[in-house]
Each structure stands twice: as structure tokens, then as C-alpha cells.
Amino acid sequence: SSGINAEYGGEKQQISLKMEQKSTVSKIKIQFQGGFSARQCDIKDTESGEILCTIHPADSNVVQEFPVTMETDSLSLCFTQLTDFYGRLIVYSLELFGERYKRLDYY
Numbered sequence: 001s002s003g004i005n006a007e008y009g010g011e012k013q014q015i016s017l018k019m020e021q022k023s024t025v026s027k028i029k030i031q032f033q034g035g036f037s038a039r040q041c042d043i044k045d046t047e048s049g050e051i052l053c054t055i056h057p058a059d060s061n062v063v064q065e066f067p068v069t070m071e072t073d074s075l076s077l078c079f080t081q082l083t084d085f086y087g088r089l090i091v092y093s094l095e096l097f098g099e100r101y102k103r104l105d106y107y
Helices: none
Strands: 003-009 012-032 038-045 051-055 065-080 091-100
Touching: 012 038, 051 065
Parallel strands: none
Antiparallel strands: 003 012, 012 065, 012 091, 038 051, 038 065
16 A cells, blocks of 8 residues: 655654555655745655655745656655754645656567
């Protein structure tokens, strides 16, 4: 089953997502509360720790879209450069868009 886990810690915040199967992610939409966002987000493969891409959100409460290209079944959004003095991060919505990974068998 799918799962979400959040980790908190002063200078960075992390949200981890586990999908039911390997998927191709092509777009991420995220909305913060203005003043409680991050200026940088490394998107990592949770299993390997490899950084798949880095996005740079604005400190705004509008929904922001980021085109990405990655294949994974688990990822972590590692937010740094937090805009709140106390390191708080408020995410109102987070959406991933893409397709489930299609395995092709050749005979």
C-alpha cells in the first residue's frame, strides 16, 4: 500500500512517499502556507538516497508546478533553506502526476 511519512528537524524537513509499484513521475504540484516554505527541495530515491532532481519553490501560497522525470517506487522530498525562522514547514497539498511503470516482456 502507499504511505506518507514526515520527518522534522530544524534546518530541514522531509516527506517520504511509498507507492504501490514503480511509477514514472512527470510532474509535482505543491502548495505551502506563505512564510512556511522552503527555497530548495532535493527529491531523492528513498532506497538508494540518490538525488533524482532538485526544485526551487517560491515562498508563496499559490500551487506551484514542477516538471520532473523519474522512475521510482519510493521518494523523499528533502526541504532545505526553510523560510520560517524556527524551521517550520506547512504543506497544504502535494500531488504527483505520471504513470505506473509498465514492464515489457519480449519473447
